[in-house]
Amino acid sequence: QKEVEQNSGPLSVPEGAIASLNCTYSDRGSQSFFWYRQYSGKSPELIMFIYSNGDKEDGRFTAQLNKASQYVSLLIRDSQPSDSATYLCAVNPWAPGGTSYGKLTFGQGTILTVHP
Amino acid sequence: NAGVTQTPKFRILKIGQSMTLQCAQDMNHNYMYWYRQDPGMGLKLIYYSVGAGITDKGEVPNGYNVSRSTTEDFPLRLELAAPSQTSVYFCASSLAERNEKLFFGSGTQLSVL
Numbered sequence: 001q002k003e004v005e006q007n008s009g010p011l012s013v014p015e016g017a018i019a020s021l022n023c024t025y026s027d028r029g030s031q032s033f034f035w036y037r038q039y040s041g042k043s044p045e046l047i048m049f050i051y052s053n054g055d056k057e058d059g060r061f062t063a064q065l066n067k068a069s070q071y072v073s074l075l076i077r078d079s080q081p082s083d084s085a086t087y088l089c090a091v092n093p094w095a096p097g098g099t100s101y102g103k104l105t106f107g108q109g110t111i112l113t114v115h116p
Numbered sequence: 117n118a119g120v121t122q123t124p125k126f127r128i129l130k131i132g133q134s135m136t137l138q139c140a141q142d143m144n145h146n147y148m149y150w151y152r153q154d155p156g157m158g159l160k161l162i163y164y165s166v167g168a169g170i171t172d173k174g175e176v177p178n179g180y181n182v183s184r185s186t187t188e189d190f191p192l193r194l195e196l197a198a199p200s201q202t203s204v205y206f207c208a209s210s211l212a213e214r215n216e217k218l219f220f221g222s223g224t225q226l227s228v229l
Contacts, residue, residue, distance in 0.1 A: 004158070036218075043206055043220035044159070088158055101166050102147050102210055103174060104218070106158035 003105070004091050010111035019076040021110050023089030026070070032092040033065055033072045034104065039085045048074060079114040086111050118142050122207050122221035129197040129228045137192040137224050139207030145219070147210045148190040149174075150182065152203040153223075159206065165190055197228045 003026040013019045021035075032051050036044035050056045050063040050072065062075040072091075076083055089107040123138045141148065146167045151159035161174030165184040179201055181193040190209075194201060207221040 043223050044218075045220070046217045049217075090158075101164060101172075102212075102218075103149070103161055103164055104159075105175075106151075106160070108156065108158045 004089055004107040006087075006089050006107035006110045008110070010113060012113045012115060013079050015079060015081060015114055015116050017079050017114075019079045019083065019112055019114070021074040021076075021087050021089075021112065023072045023074075023107055024070055025072070025089075025091045025105075027091065027093040027105075028067075028070060030067075030070075030091045030093050033063070034090040034092070035061075035063060035074045036088040036090060036106075037085045038088060038109070044088055076112075079112075081114050081116055084112060084114050120207055120209055120219050120221040122205075122224055124224060125222065126225045127227070129194075129226065131197060131199065131228060133197050134193070134195050135197070137194070137205055137207070137226075139190045139192065139221060140188050141190075141207075141209040141219070142188065143209065143211070143219065144187060145209035145211050146187065147212070148184065149208045149210075149218070150180070150190070150192045151206045151208065152176065153206065154203050162192065162205075194226075199228050202226060202228045 005024050007022045035048040037047045038044040048063040050065045056063045060077045064073045086109040088109045090104040120141045149164045150162040153159050160176045163182040165171045205224045208218040
């Protein structure tokens with residue numbers, strides 16, 4: 001069973017701080033990694049994806065990937081109350097023949113609360 | 117451009133009833149998926165399709181069926197509803213295999229009582 005685990009949360013940070021969200025995955029052959037944000041009662045929306053080891057930055061968001069440690073993280077700088085949501089880590093696993101048909105495995109999510 | 121449209125938004129079923137959750141996308145995406153999300157949990161894949169006429173099981177297919185007669189539509193059928201099927205159901209689509217972006221519908225909240 002391929003698993004994706006996220007830090008349990010909930011995570012509470014003050015406005016302006018850095019929020020750090022973590023995710024580990026069990027399938028060493030996993031190919032691509034995604035962070036989705038889900039506001040309460042809404043559907044998930046993609047905020048970051050990363051394929052290669054290292055950091056990828058997009059505005060206030062930085063995704064970090066370490067395939068050797070099977071670890072992916074999301075940093076949110078200058079956190080705002082509007083960042084309060086559930087963050088879902090998702091992994092596109094390895095599959096025979098090289099294609100998984102985009103069947104993502106999701107973690108259980110981390111609830112982030114940014115308080116003023 | 118409507119994106120992914122799911123209906124209904126809410127539904128209450130009695131045990132043993134059946135229903136179909138509708139999903140349609142107007143982005144000409146080949147890949148479509150059905151996920152369910154239980155409270156406090158991530159999304160689990162029920163069924164997926166890589167094109168019209170091609171469907172396959174995901175992680176939790178028992179109690180469900182799907183069809184894909186057109187590129188646009190991907191309905192999910194619940195037969196003999198059970199309380200364990202109480203969940204939020206999301207339909208999603210993507211353009212290609214390396215799905216940098218899954219487009220999600222707004223979800224269907226289903227309660228089986």
